[in-house]
Amino acid sequence: MEKTFLKSLINLSGYVDLDSANASIRKNIYFRGPNVFILACAIIIASVGLNVNSIPVIIGAMLISPVMGPILGFGYSLGVQDTQLLKDSLRNLGVMVGISIVASTFYFLLSPLRLEHPTELLARTNPTIYDVLIALFGGFAGILEISRSEKGTVLSGVAIATALMPPLCTVGYGLAILNWTYVLGALYLFLINSSFIALATFAMVKFLKYPTVADANEGTRNRLRTSTVAVIMLVILVPSVFSAVRIVKESNFRTNAARLVSENKTIGKGFIYDYEVDFSTHPATIELYMAGEQLTYSDKERLYAAAERYGITRGQLKFREEAVNSRESISDNDIVRGILEHSDRQIERLYDTIASLQDSISKLNHQLDAYRRDEVSAQSGDVSADTNQEQ
Numbered sequence: 001m002e003k004t005f006l007k008s009l010i011n012l013s014g015y016v017d018l019d020s021a022n023a024s025i026r027k028n029i030y031f032r033g034p035n036v037f038i039l040a041c042a043i044i045i046a047s048v049g050l051n052v053n054s055i056p057v058i059i060g061a062m063l064i065s066p067v068m069g070p071i072l073g074f075g076y077s078l079g080v081q082d083t084q085l086l087k088d089s090l091r092n093l094g095v096m097v098g099i100s101i102v103a104s105t106f107y108f109l110l111s112p113l114r115l116e117h118p119t120e121l122l123a124r125t126n127p128t129i130y131d132v133l134i135a136l137f138g139g140f141a142g143i144l145e146i147s148r149s150e151k152g153t154v155l156s157g158v159a160i161a162t163a164l165m166p167p168l169c170t171v172g173y174g175l176a177i178l179n180w181t182y183v184l185g186a187l188y189l190f191l192i193n194s195s196f197i198a199l200a201t202f203a204m205v206k207f208l209k210y211p212t213v214a215d216a217n218e219g220t221r222n223r224l225r226t227s228t229v230a231v232i233m234l235v236i237l238v239p240s241v242f243s244a245v246r247i248v249k250e251s252n253f254r255t256n257a258a259r260l261v262s263e264n265k266t267i268g269k270g271f272i273y274d275y276e277v278d279f280s281t282h283p284a285t286i287e288l289y290m291a292g293e294q295l296t297y298s299d300k301e302r303l304y305a306a307a308e309r310y311g312i313t314r315g316q317l318k319f320r321e322e323a324v325n326s327r328e329s330i331s332d333n334d335i336v337r338g339i340l341e342h343s344d345r346q347i348e349r350l351y352d353t354i355a356s357l358q359d360s361i362s363k364l365n366h367q368l369d370a371y372r373r374d375e376v377s378a379q380s381g382d383v384s385a386d387t388n389q390e391q
Contacts, residue, residue, distance in 0.1 A: 018210055021147040025076045026085065028069035031092040035066045036099075042066075043100050046165040047107040047172065056360040058166055063367070065165045067096050068158070071194050072142060075201025082213040093194070097168060104172025127189035128243045135193040139200025147208055164193055188239065250279055256310035257286045264306055269293035287318045294321060 031039070042065040049057030073089035076082075142158040167190040174182030254277055261275050270292035278285045295303075304314040 015149055016147045016208060017149045018147065018208065020149070021143075022080075022210070024146055025069075025073055028066070029073035029085070029089045029092050031066070031070070031095050035069075038064060038066055039096060039099060040103060042165055043103040043169065044107060046169045047104045047111075050166060050169050050173065051108070051111055051113050053356075055356050056363050058163075059360055059364065061165050062163055067093075067100070067164045067168075068142070068197075070096060071164070071197050072139075072146070072201050074194075075139070075143070075198035076205055076210075078198070078202045079205025080210050080212050085213075097190075100165070100168040101171050101175070104169040105175045106172075107169075108173045108176035127185065127192050127239075128247055129241050131189060131192050132196055135196035136200050139197035140204055142197065143201045143204040147204070164190065167193070250284070253277065253279075253284055253312075256312060260286075260307055260310050260312065261288070264303055267303055268295055268299040270295050270299070283313070283316055285316050285318050286312065287320050290319055290321045295319070 042061045045064065046058055046061030049055070049061060070089045070093035073085060074093065077086035077089055138158045145158070167186040170186035171183050171190070174180065174186060257275065257277050261272055265272055270290050272288050273291050274289040276287045276289075278287060300319075304317065307314065307317055
């Protein structure tokens with residue numbers, strides 16, 4: 001009984017419409033007419049959003065972008081062994097990518113705004129294994145949404161989660177400032193997203209048993225080997241694993257640094273009023289900004305011992321004692337004022353982030369409400385049409 005119930009939960013046979021999905025995928029791979037202008041609008045919107053670090057604007061660009069169509073078409077063509085569809089998908093994807101990079105490059109060349117810390121842009125230059133997981137499961141969700149009879153809002157979520165447009169805009173930014181690290185990192189992220197969305201589509205097409213398309217000459221049908229696809233995906237995957245390991249190590253180091261500082265704010269007659277983690281050195285270092293009286297030898301030894309408990313060596317601690325060394329020329333008020341100004345800047349950044357996230361949630365709620373109203377109207381229209389036909 002339980003086995004039958006579980007099978008009924010995961011059974012997809014009664015919920016998919018393969019013919020409708022086939023027509024939808026083939027229709028959406030082509031890049032002409034309105035899609036050209038829609039892509040141009042999405043590129044400008046995404047570039048502006050990245051330029052001003054606006055998360056809601058970036059999300060809007062991802063919802064508008066038509067780039068998902070050729071990627072799904074690529075994975076679908078592999079699954080049904082349609083050589084012509086494969087060529088059309090790759091050609092249209094190449095055109096979209098080229099136009100996106102050129103447009104974003106021109107935008108960043110012409111834009112007068114230069115942010116000191118373009119966090120949203122930099123976030124697209126360090127892909128990891130987590131981006132692979134997002135793209136893979138996003139691809140599964142996307143092809144399932146297209147395949148099922150009753151459509152929902154899944155594709156919008158996939159477009160936001162997999163973030164295809166921002167990496168292309170970041171490539172344009174890297175070209176505009178001639179930073180090849182940004183260019184290669186963003187291109188690699190786009191490659192990961194595209195490849196694993198296509199891989200998920202390919203796997204689901206096989207799982208749902210879409211009918212294959214034979215060439216005119218059956219004997220020369222282009223059979224794409226699973227082993228070839230696996231090798232290509234492995235080559236793409238390996239660098240992201242190393243990147244993920246590096247990011248996890250950096251995250252753990254930051255956490256340990258924060259705990260060390262939090263537990264040792266006051267040392268002897270001195271105190272730590274700020275700190276910075278520097279990953280440009282090997283190994284990474286922590287710069288401790290000191291104030292108050294200069295630390296004695298025993299004070300530093302206690303701090304070294306505390307650091308070692310968190311796996312931080314004494315060579316990784318750097319003391320910045322400008323405020324201590326120039327004690328005679330700096331008043332207590334000056335030191336306190338500097339600390340408070342630093343804290344105020346941190347609080348302002350947090351408030352800006354919270355306000356940006358609130359705007360993003362509000363806009364997404366409005367879009368979801370509009371989509372639901374459209375769905376209700378469409379269903380009402382279908383019911384009216386069916387009623388008139390019966391009469």
